[in-house]
Amino acid sequence: MAWTAKHRYARIAERKARLVVDAIRGRDCDEAVEFLRFTHKRAGQMVDRVLKSAMASANEASASMNDLFVSEARVDAGPIIKRWRPKDRGRAHPIFKRTSHIVVCVDQRKG
Secondary structure, eight states, rough: OOEEEEEESSSSSSSHHHHHHHHTTTTTHHHHHHHHHHHHOTTHHHHHHHHHHHHHHHTTOOOOOGEEEEEEEEEEEEEEEEEEEEOGOOEEEEEEEEEEEEEEEEEEOOO
């Protein structure tokens, strides 16, 4: 059985969060938490919260915490917040504030 946690509408671009999520996919949960603790990326804090939430769900279901690993970790694009920046000679340029949906799923290792 797998346990899933999500952070929807996270205020970070999906391509930036994917760098962190790709690094923890398939790792043991303890190892992934240590990696996220020492990463210098801003997305590390967001992914860490989602991972710990999935681990807490597994703990409530009486799963063995030593056997947990990150079975699925993905970042999907969320809605884009559109703003306008004034430029010279009365022009305006668009500013896209991107959001993302962070999904982390943990499962027990068989065996």
